[in-house]
Amino acid sequence: MKPEDYSRRQLELAGWPVTIETYKLGEVYHCTIANVDPGARFARADGASREEAERLAIEKATRHLAQTRRFPVS
């Protein structure tokens, strides 16, 4: 099968830059979110539409990112 409706873009969530990648395979939209640095995928979701898959993935990603602590660097 050919993946359809592929997109890859950057946005900021909870103060962190992330990359969101979405494509449709068959009848399912797959969305994954990765931090920009180092580029690790840490949230994903599937949905019947792009909007649904991305909304669910963004919700998960935002929850995960809220756990990331920053420490002062002298």
Place this chain on the structure above:
Amino acid sequence: MDANTVPKVLVTTEWVDSHATDAGVRIVEVDVDTAAYDQGHVAGAAGWNWTTELCDTLVRDIVPMRKLEELLGNTGIDNKTAIILYGDNNNWFAAWAFWQLKIYGHEDVRIMDGGRKKWLAEGRDLSTEKPKFAGATYKASGPDLSLRAVLPEVQTVVQKKSAALVDVRSPQDFTGEILAPPGLPETCQRGGHIPGATSIPWAKACNEDGTFKSYDELKSLYGAAGVTPEKPVIAYCRIGERSSHTWFVLKYLLGFQNVKNYDGSWTEWGNLVGAAVERP
């Protein structure tokens, strides 16, 4: 060694598209996100799970030899098979698998340049079918532990400055601003880096499309940081997979003879009681 004599260990997405089902070739996807394979993969590709199949699940260690032999045999791979690895995140765990296959002596193993990212961006076919393979017999050799650094060696290097230590994590990891990549669980008690290490994030070796930079670009990148073939090199990251990516670049794309992956990495060093830590 120069750009013309480095081993041929990369294949293009076009090559994979044309040769994925050739006799004697096995395509294998290895992802950070172990569910990525199920979201569509190269038709005919096997999927290996790094958390269960490419490690010892009892002791923290690389995959035991017998377990690897079984995995390869079950994937229809014998000692002469050309194994073509690819994965997400610009091939992090493809490089991790490559490193372990070399430790156990597999001769023909290559990486699909650009990995899953490039394959998807090019709109190439994906399959959700899990192929079944006729079993094969595999006999591993080694292990070649000259490719791997373990804690006592790294401690000696820190004391004697006898090798270049390359920290391939992000600058924020290196300085101790964060204890884990954004969105991932913290897995260490202290932030910072191993004393004497140089920060060269793994991603600097890649182009935007996920492919590796050219020989000249890579030579310049590492050379500018004082990482040259004349001195032994040890690469590390958080759990050893990103550093296997850098290990691959140094050893197989630049031809360094003495380069090791410290897979204990920061999850070992950053949790050691009494270990010296440098910041920023």
